[in-house]
Amino acid sequence: MYVRFVAALVALAAGAAGVVVVVLLLRAVPGPTSTSSAPSAPAAPSRPAIAGGRIATPDDPHFPSPSPGAVVLSTEAGNRALALAVMPGLVRVSVLSPVGPGVSGLNVLLRFGRGRQVAANPCGPGCYQSTVEGTPDSPVSVTLNGKAYRFELPKLPARDASAIVARAASTWNALHTLVWHERLASDPTTVLVSVYRAVAPDELEYTIAGASGAVIIGGTRWDRSAPRAPWHMSIQAPPVRQPQPFWQEAFDARLVGTGRVHGRPVWNVTFFDPATPSWFKAVIDQKTYRTLVLDMTAASHFMHDVYGPFNTSIRLHAPK
DSSP states (O other): OHHHHHHHHHHHHHTOHHHHHHHHHOOOSOOOOOOOSOOOOOBOOOSSOOTTOOBOOSSOTTOOOOOTTOEEEEEEETTEEEEEEEETTEEEEEEEOTTSSBOOSOOEEEEETTSOOEEOEEEETTEEEEEOSSSOOSOEEEEETTEEEEEOOOSSSOOBOHHHHHHHHHHHHTOSEEEEEEEEESSSSOEEEEEEEEETTTEEEEEETTSOEEEEETTEEEEESSTTSOOEEEEOSSOOOOSOOSOSOOEEEEEEEEEEETTEEEEEEEEEETTTTEEEEEEEETTTOOEEEEEEEETTEEEEEEEEEESOOOOOOOOO
């Protein structure tokens, strides 16, 4: 999965929009369906050991992932991915370069509430952290080489949200149809705006504004490079599995707030997926467990999706 994900990011940087979308959506295996409690996050091997440990990622033992048990938040920092992990006694900052490896050699400063700035010490490639007494005050300001980024902390300790995320994934996998709108960027100026329609179990259509589009039905797909370009048919292998969530695993899942979307009560949940690896924030309907909004932060991949309608009558057809 990680190799295909990196390929998608390179394609996005090069403007190959169709490749980006398809690589990320063509997983043949459904997302998680368990409704059990929090998974046990394995600590990554480290020499020397890192205070607080690190969630293991399958393809990069030095990836600057968060500590097990932390509250995780993330944002776009220019063309870098920036993430924060907070737990009693420890605050960690993760910084990814556009091509994926952690960025070393940065001057990283932290400010908790209205306190004074303190330096975050290197803890590996792209990893910076500082010990604190108890729970830090909110907001936490992270300054990278002179530019500050602000993170609002939830009330700590935050409630475990693993069961919410697992049920949301099961709900997603059980959908018959799904429509969503997406903003996908690799930096502040390279942005794709797309609309997707998915029909279970193996049909997907997407259109990227002013660019390419595709229709996938079972083992056949049609692509075009521009809105009025001719369609080209090819074999779709492996077949798509849609609709399904973008994440594969959810560690450090925490309830960071509640709110309303179109009058409906929702949970705001954050978590880390070591399989990609990436950070997520999900807005989940409290009654239906449908994911209404999803933000994903990874190397060169800043995604904002808005989902719905759900389970409406959609039929995809081969283009003429």
